[in-house]
Amino acid sequence: xxxxxxxxxxxxxxxxxxxxxxxxxxxxxxxxxxxxxxxxxxxxxxxxxxxxxxxxxxxxxxxxxxxxxxxxxxxxxxxxxxxxxxxxxxxxxxxxxxxxxxxxxxxxxxxxxxxxxxxxxxxxxxxxxxxxxxxxxxxxxxxxxxxxxxxxxxxxxxxxxxxxxxxxxxxxxxxxxxxxxxxxxxxxxxxxxxxxxxxxxxxxxxxxxxxxxxxxxxxxxxxxxxxxxxxxxxxxxxxxxxxxxxxxxxxxxxxxxxxxxxxxxxxxxxxxxxxxxxxxxxxxxxxxxxxxxxxxxxxxxxxxxxxxxxxxxxxxxxxxxxxxxxxxxxxxxxxxxxxxxxxxxxxxxxxxxxxxxxxxxxxxxxxxxxxxxxxxxxxxxxxxxxxxxxxxxxxxxxxxxxxxxxxxxxxxxxxxxxxxxxxxxxxxxxxxxxxxxxxxxxxxxxxxxxxxxxxxxxxxxxxxxxxxxxxxxxxxxxxxxxxxxxxxxxxxxxxxxxxxxxxxxxxxxxxxxxxxxxxxxxxxxxxxxxxxxxxxxxxxxxxxxxxxxxxxxxxxxxxxxxxxxxxxxxxxxxxxxxxxxxxxxxxxxxxxx
Amino acid sequence: xxxxxxxxxxxxxxxxxxxxxxxxxxxxxxxxxxxxxxxxxxxxxxxxxxxxxxxxxxxxxxxxxxxxxxxxxxxxxxxxxxxxxxxxxxxxxxxxxxxxxxxxxxxxxxxxxxxxxxxxxxxxxxxxxxxxxxxx
Numbered sequence: 252x253x254x255x256x257x258x259x260x261x262x263x264x265x266x267x268x269x270x271x272x273x274x275x276x277x278x279x280x281x282x283x284x285x286x287x288x289x290x291x292x293x294x295x296x297x298x299x300x301x302x303x304x305x306x307x308x309x310x311x312x313x314x315x316x317x318x319x320x321x322x323x324x325x326x327x328x329x330x331x332x333x334x335x336x337x338x339x340x341x342x343x344x345x346x347x348x349x350x351x352x353x354x355x356x357x358x359x360x361x362x363x364x365x366x367x368x369x370x371x372x373x374x375x376x377x378x379x380x381x382x383x384x385x386x387x388x389x390x391x392x393x394x395x396x397x398x399x400x401x402x403x404x405x406x407x408x409x410x411x412x413x414x415x416x417x418x419x420x421x422x423x424x425x426x427x428x429x430x431x432x433x434x435x436x437x438x439x440x441x442x443x444x445x446x447x448x449x450x451x452x453x454x455x456x457x458x459x460x461x462x463x464x465x466x467x468x469x470x471x472x473x474x475x476x477x478x479x480x481x482x483x484x485x486x487x488x489x490x491x492x493x494x495x496x497x498x499x500x501x502x503x504x505x506x507x508x509x510x511x512x513x514x515x516x517x518x519x520x521x522x523x524x525x526x527x528x529x530x531x532x533x534x535x536x537x538x539x540x541x542x543x544x545x546x547x548x549x550x551x552x553x554x555x556x557x558x559x560x561x562x563x564x565x566x567x568x569x570x571x572x573x574x575x576x577x578x579x580x581x582x583x584x585x586x587x588x589x590x591x592x593x594x595x596x597x598x599x600x601x602x603x604x605x606x607x608x609x610x611x612x613x614x615x616x617x618x619x620x621x622x623x624x625x626x627x628x629x630x631x632x633x634x635x636x637x638x639x640x641x642x643x644x645x646x647x648x649x650x651x652x653x654x655x656x657x658x659x660x661x662x663x664x665x666x667x668x669x670x671x672x673x674x675x676x677x678x679x680x681x682x683x684x685x686x687x688x689x690x691x692x693x694x695x696x697x698x699x700x701x702x703x704x705x706x707x708x709x710x711x712x713x714x715x716x717x718x719x720x721x722x723x724x725x726x727x728x729x730x731x732x733x734x735x736x737x738x739x740x741x742x743x744x745x746x747x748x749x750x751x752x753x754x755x756x757x758x759x760x761x762x763x764x765x766x767x768x769x770x771x772x773x774x775x776x777x778x779x780x781x782x783x784x785x786x787x788x789x790x791x792x793x794x795x796x797x798x799x800x801x802x803x804x805x806x807x808x809x810x811x812x813x814x815x816x817x818x819x820x821x822x823x824x825x826x827x828x829x830x831x832x833x834x835x836x837x838x839x840x841x842x843x844x
Numbered sequence: 845x846x847x848x849x850x851x852x853x854x855x856x857x858x859x860x861x862x863x864x865x866x867x868x869x870x871x872x873x874x875x876x877x878x879x880x881x882x883x884x885x886x887x888x889x890x891x892x893x894x895x896x897x898x899x900x901x902x903x904x905x906x907x908x909x910x911x912x913x914x915x916x917x918x919x920x921x922x923x924x925x926x927x928x929x930x931x932x933x934x935x936x937x938x939x940x941x942x943x944x945x946x947x948x949x950x951x952x953x954x955x956x957x958x959x960x961x962x963x964x965x966x967x968x969x970x971x972x973x974x975x976x977x978x979x980x
Contacts, residue, residue: 700915705861707955725860725918769886789920815919816890820929832886834895840883841898844854 257325272316272327273301283316283329284338284358286345286434287381291494292390294318297381298345300358302337304328313337335362343367349377352435377437384408384429384438393491396423397443410443425449426485451483453560457550459568460560465495465504470558479506519728519755520702522712523748526689526734529584529591536590537580537685538656543569544663545656545683548579548599551606555613565613567682570661574681575617577610578665579603580653582624585688592688594709597738599686600627601634604641606684611644620647620678622667629740649676656683689738704729711737722750730754769831770812771819777826778804784818784827793818851905851971853880853964856891858922861912861953868957876961877968880908887911888949889922893933896947897940906946906971908963913951923951943974 253268259276266275271294276283286298294317301316306326313333328334339362345355347369359365382399385408389395400409425446430438440448450461455469464483467475485492486506496504531547532540539545544567557563567574581599584591600623607619621641626648628634642648653667663680691710699706704724705713712735715723722730730751733744758764771792773784780803785793792811797803805827807818816829825834857863863884869876885891888911896907909930911923927949934944948967952960 696915703918703920705912705916705918705954707953713954787925789922813919815887815922816885817887817919817922817925820890820892820925829886829890832890834892837883837885837892837895838898841854841895841902844852844881844899844902844904 255321255323257321257323257327259327260329266321268321270321272303272305272314272319272321272325275321276303276316276327276329281329284361285317286354286379287383288317289383289387289432291497292383292386292432295382295386298341298379300338300341300345302334302341304331304334338362339364344369345379347371349379349435349437350374352377352379352437354434355379377435378408379435379437380406380408381434382408383432383434387428387432391492391494392424392426392428392485393489394422394424397429397438408438424485424488428485451480456553456560457547459550459553476503479504519730519758521730521732521748521751521755522698522702522704522724522735523732523744523751524692524695524698524735526738527692529687529690531583531685531687534583534590534685534687536656537583537653538658538663538683539583539685542656542658542663542683543567544574544658544661544681545685548602548606548684548686551684552602555606555609565610565682572681573614575614576678576680577607577617577619577682577684578663578678578680579606579619579621579684579686581622581686583685583687586624587688592690592709595627595738596686596689597627597629598689598740601629601637601740603684603686604634604637604646607641607646608637608644611646618645618647620649620665620680622649622651622653622665624650624652626650629743651676689734692735695735702726702729704731711735722747722754728758766810767814769814769829770809771807771814771816771827771829772809773805773807774826774828775804777824779824779826780804781823783821783823787817787821789813789815789817849972849976851879851968851974851976852903853906853908853967853971854899854904855880855882855908855910855964856885856888856895857882857908857952858888858890858911858918859884859886860918861916861951862888862910862960864954865910865952865956865960868955869961870957872957874957874961876964879968879971880964887917887919887922888926889917889919889924891926891929893929893936896930896933900937900940900942900946900977903977905974905977906948906967908948908950908967910950910952910960910963913953916953942977945970945974946977 254265255268256263256265257275259279259281262279264275264279266278273283273288283301283303285301287295288301296315296318299315302313303316305312305314307322342359342362342364346359346367349355350371385398388397397408397410399406401407423444423446425440425444425448427440427448430440451464452458453460453462464480465477467477481487528547528549535541537545546568553559554561554565555563566572581603585594585596603621607621610617610619626638649669650671651667651669653665655666657664663683664677665680665683666677669676695706695710699712703726707713712731714721714731714736715725722732724731732747732751733739782795782805784805790811790813792808794806794808795803796806814829816832819827819829857866866882888909891909899907909926911926912918914923917923930947930949934947937944937947950963952963
């Protein structure tokens with residue numbers, strides 16, 4: 252498209268043809284106040300605050316910049332005395348209409364308007380009839396739940412069948428776009444629909460914050476680009492919206508993109524699928540899922556993060572206050588067959604000590620109680636030092652079990668039994684943190700069957716030998732690392748990851764790959780050429796071979812053969828011999844009985 | 845039932861799951877009946893029904909064939925071949941006059957030392973119940 256050059260506030264600005272003066276000014280970093288403009292919506296010219304002085308064809312005019320297209324050689328003045336005078340008047344009028352709107356009060360302050368000369372009809376009114384809500388609902392969301400009704404002084408934004416907001420409007424998606432774009436806070440979702448908005452809980456912030464339907468899954472995601480959640484994105488409901496597409500300068504939004512299966516050829520695979528913690532809300536005996544102030548350790552971890560949902564502040568989710576007494580409960584669903592796993596999650600004792608120390612550093616007035624089964628540490632010496640530090644920081648360690656968590660007036664009463672002193676305890680607490688057990692990732696059996704590796708009854712992957720062949724799987728070229736094997740802490744996971752990488756390098760640096768010598772071989776004299784062996788071979792190691800005398804016999808590719816011996820049992824004339832497990836060898840074992 | 849009678853069991857265990865499971869039973873110091881003689885095979889699919897019959901011919905009271913759980917075979921499908929073969933062999937055993945309970949096929953994974961020990965214990969007890977083979 253052609254470029255157009257114009258002059259805004261004595262600056263040369265170049266924009267594409269068809270742009271408005273407001274857009275041209277914005278691209279040059281010149282600020283023009285406006286209340287009814289939104290880059291995703293068509294210009295409306297309702298608030299008229301964006302009025303500017305335009306000099307062209309030898310005369311000067313006042314126009315609204317949001318819907319005035321640029322012209323070659325146009326001279327625009329956004330801050331001339333006339334413009335300022337008009338804006339002041341407009342602000343006075345707006346102030347009379349919506350005196351309590353913060354954005355208008357701020358504008359008035361900026362332009363030195365102290366009070367309005369006009370009559371204030373309704374001091375509580377906030378709506379300035381900018382039409383942002385009605386336009387976004389119609390143009391972008393495509394449902395038109397709200398629009399202007401009435402004429403002249405009766406004009407207002409309403410749902411159909413005015414004032415009957417108790418009619419549950421099926422078409423409203425409760426997406427909240429109207430309330431989001433409203434600059435004065437006049438639109439409230441609960442006035443429009445009885446449908447409850449459904450915030451999308453952020454997976455990364457463990458539900459402590461919500462996320463948009465287009466989002467970057469987590470800060471260190473590779474590639475670090477946003478994805479669109481098809482289940483939640485309005486575009487996939489109404490085929491409209493596409494605001495992100497318009498706003499994306501790189502034009503990177505692609506609604507047609509689908510999940511695809513990518514096939515790549517590799518020489519080795521490292522399986523490091525990790526673990527997932529049990530959902531703390533299923534532990535109602537500890538108040539999980541009953542009280543909002545019973546949280547999981549991962550939620551506390553997110554809250555402590557400076558980049559987390561609370562900016563590093565540890566607060567009670569129910570009221571946002573800072574907790575003083577915090578009770579940590581260990582072994583929630585681990586080391587307990589009745590409620591979850593029978594095994595130790597290995598990392599909880601260590602991170603509970605860390606949390607207790609950090610809470611004390613955040614706020615010296617906090618007191619942490621750790622109710623533990625056994626204080627265990629994978630780090631040995633390091634853990635002992637850490638435990639001592641946590642105790643020195645004033646953490647109370649109680650060996651025991653909790654039998655009840657109840658809440659009165661927002662305060663918890665955590666009662667249980669202290670096993671070491673053999674007495675009951677009752678701790679008043681503001682926050683209860685559950686250290687939930689670690690479970691293997693979903694889909695391990697399917698993954699293991701696809702990769703042909705072994706897994707145990709708890710769905711953790713099996714190493715070829717716990718002591719002698721760690722990190723290796725039973726299948727050549729497939730290695731394991733981290734929590735996919737069993738819950739492990741960070742140092743151990745790093746060690747295993749390094750070891751797995753080393754195994755891969757060892758494999759790749761060889762000029763010749765050593766294979767098992769226990770492969771099958773065919774006695775061509777006995778072979779009848781039925782090729783049943785070819786049908787049963789899982790590795791496609793059997794090929795047909797034509798001999799010089801014209802007979803077809805089976806031939807085994809020894810580099811493909813894995814030595815399972817299925818062909819041996821399938822061979823009727825007994826022509827196939829599996830080295831190491833030949834019929835003679837096995838028979839000899841039987842005969843020796 | 846003769847309390848002195850000790851049945852003789854031949855166990856064909858696949859190298860990857862059941863043999864490792866038996867190893868696990870050993871390293872976990874579980875005790876089970878000493879009546880089983882284990883023959884290691886690469887896969888339960890390698891066990892020729894003729895070998896099983898040979899065992900019975902040589903006076904075995906019971907034969908255990910044990911491999912990976914269905915879907916978990918180290919060679920993808922060896923245990924499926926085994927499953928089909930031994931389903932048929934059981935009928936043949938009836939024909940031969942050998943009680944079909946004397947052949948047992950069991951899936952034991954490398955982590956199931958306990959299951960292996962229990963399998964051997966219950967198989968031994970079952971064979972003791974049946975008593976010595978009369979047909980041989």
